[in-house]
Amino acid sequence: xxxxxRTSLEEIIQAGRDILESDGLARLTMQAVADRVGVRAPSLYxxxxxxxxxIGYIAEATVHDLTERLSAAVGxxxxxxxxxxxxxTFRAFAHERPxxxxxxxxFGPEASRPSPASIVEASAPVLxxxxxxxxxxxxLEAARLVTAWANGFVNMELSGAxxxxxxxxxAFEFGIAHLAATLGVPAxxxxxxxSQPRRAARGVP
Amino acid sequence: xxxxxRTSLEEIIQAGRDILESDGLARLTMQAVADRVGVRAPSLYxxxxxxxxxIGYIAEATVHDLTERLSAAVGxxxxxxxxxxxxxTFRAFAHERPxxxxxxxxFGPEASRPSPASIVEASAPVLxxxxxxxxxxxxLEAARLVTAWANGFVNMELSGAxxxxxxxxxAFEFGIAHLAATLGVPAxxxxxxxSQPRRAARGVP
DNA sequence: ACCTGAACACCGTTCAAGT
DNA sequence: ACCTGAACACCGTTCAAGT
Numbered sequence: 001x002x003x004x005x006r007t008s009l010e011e012i013i014q015a016g017r018d019i020l021e022s023d024g025l026a027r028l029t030m031q032a033v034a035d036r037v038g039v040r041a042p043s044l045y046x047x048x049x050x051x052x053x054x055i056g057y058i059a060e061a062t063v064h065d066l067t068e069r070l071s072a073a074v075g076x077x078x079x080x081x082x083x084x085x086x087x088x089t090f091r092a093f094a095h096e097r098p099x100x101x102x103x104x105x106x107f108g109p110e111a112s113r114p115s116p117a118s119i120v121e122a123s124a125p126v127l128x129x130x131x132x133x134x135x136x137x138x139x140l141e142a143a144r145l146v147t148a149w150a151n152g153f154v155n156m157e158l159s160g161a162x163x164x165x166x167x168x169x170x171a172f173e174f175g176i177a178h179l180a181a182t183l184g185v186p187a188x189x190x191x192x193x194x195s196q197p198r199r200a201a202r203g204v205p
Numbered sequence: 206x207x208x209x210x211r212t213s214l215e216e217i218i219q220a221g222r223d224i225l226e227s228d229g230l231a232r233l234t235m236q237a238v239a240d241r242v243g244v245r246a247p248s249l250y251x252x253x254x255x256x257x258x259x260i261g262y263i264a265e266a267t268v269h270d271l272t273e274r275l276s277a278a279v280g281x282x283x284x285x286x287x288x289x290x291x292x293x294t295f296r297a298f299a300h301e302r303p304x305x306x307x308x309x310x311x312f313g314p315e316a317s318r319p320s321p322a323s324i325v326e327a328s329a330p331v332l333x334x335x336x337x338x339x340x341x342x343x344x345l346e347a348a349r350l351v352t353a354w355a356n357g358f359v360n361m362e363l364s365g366a367x368x369x370x371x372x373x374x375x376a377f378e379f380g381i382a383h384l385a386a387t388l389g390v391p392a393x394x395x396x397x398x399x400s401q402p403r404r405a406a407r408g409v410p
Numbered sequence: 411a412c413c414t415g416a417a418c419a420c421c422g423t424t425c426a427a428g429t
Numbered sequence: 430a431c432c433t434g435a436a437c438a439c440c441g442t443t444c445a446a447g448t
Contacts, residue, residue, distance in 0.1 A: 026314075105361060105364050107363065107364050109231075113365075116365075116368045119366055119368060120368065138379070140370075141375065141379035141380070144358070144361075144367065144371075145354065145380040145383060148354050148358035149353050149354040150353075152352070152353035153349070153353035156310060156356060158312065159310050160318075162349065163324060164345060166346070166349075170346065171345070171349040174343070174347070174349075174350060175346070175350040178387045179387075181387060182386060182387035183383070
């Protein structure tokens with residue numbers, strides 16, 4: 001005699017996302033999720049294989065949201081402006097949902113990670129823009145340069161690693177301006193062609 | 206009547222570092238550490254305040270080692286070569302001790318994080334080099350650009366986020382070459398001065 | 411002054427028994 | 430077919446009792 005469903009996978013994932021953002025990953029316990037959806041903890045195992053599996057679902061959903069935001073951010077006629085907008089959108093997303101964002105590039109066990117396929121999807125917009133900037137033969141390398149920088153910047157920002165003062169927003173704009181400017185110019189040739197004298201160091205601020 | 210010490214803080218930290226690298230953070234339990242140093246788990250609390258505190262010591266020791274490596278990597282006469290060497294040294298360190306490396310920029314609880322002072326120390330070498338390249342007024346922003354990129358690159362690499370194929374080593378060299386080339390040239394002016402026609406996109410590889 | 415066994419609260423997870 | 434109480438193994442941590 002079947003009993004009617006008292007919850008669903010979607011509801012469990014949403015409860016997990018809410019708890020994650022409000023209380024942090026450590027407080028995302030099966031008990032807390034069960035309380036929120038109104039069942040006992042063991043019942044969750046009818047819909048997720050494990051806590052790591054649930055975290056994997058949350059990571060996957062987060063990557064999906066990020067992909068939507070990034071896709072909506074591009075499409076202008078200026079590839080450099082698009083790249084800048086992609087970076088700002090990426091950062092804004094991380095600021096809005098820091099705990100979820102961390103999950104995307106977190107290490108944890110295999111089951112807790114987003115699928116490679118979803119990561120591929122998320123990188124499509126930046127690949128399109130870098131292909132425009134540097135041509136398809138270097139699009140992947142350029143996308144990795146920009147993505148690594150954006151990811152590292154936001155990660156350091158969120159973990160409080162930028163503690164030398166200075167304006168972090170300004171540092172972000174400095175970064176994206178330089179990246180947008182340098183892409184499309186072969187690095188080695190330009191470095192060789194440079195004629196400006198190097199400025200002398202006057203100490204570290 | 207005092208009993209002779211059966212272990213020490215140094216031994217506990219070293220045991221923690223060994224377990225972390227060989228078995229991962231999840232297996233770094235107080236029990237595992239206690240077994241390795243030859244005491245019972247409760248005895249560890251005479252020397253560390255908590256597991257997070259122990260992780261904090263490990264993170265601190267790792268930052269210290271990284272600082273030594275980075276400091277030894279610079280000092281040539283060419284600032285661009287120094288910057289490249291710093292990035293490669295940073296990446297090599299992360300590859301050698303990935304689990305410890307992650308700890309440096311990990312999020313976790315306050316007690317488990319390395320001290321701000323140690324992070325400041327670790328960034329001294331890159332600040333020295335960027336000051337040479339862009340002058341002291343932009344040294345901090347330039348250091349943040351390079352550090353964010355290097356950190357993000359290695360993080361994505363270690364977490365398996367680079368799954369679109371391509372040569373990851375080549376992408377790293379592409380990145381550092383572009384960063385070394387662009388620093389020292391005001392981004393906005395150069396972008397405005399550019400005369401090269403933009404290449405057309407021919408699809409995403 | 412350090413070390414230990416015992417205990418506590420809290421996890422993730424399993425499973426037989428209910429409906 | 431889903432849900433539950435009870436139980437298990439395993440955590441971090443505390444503390445009174447030993448030496």
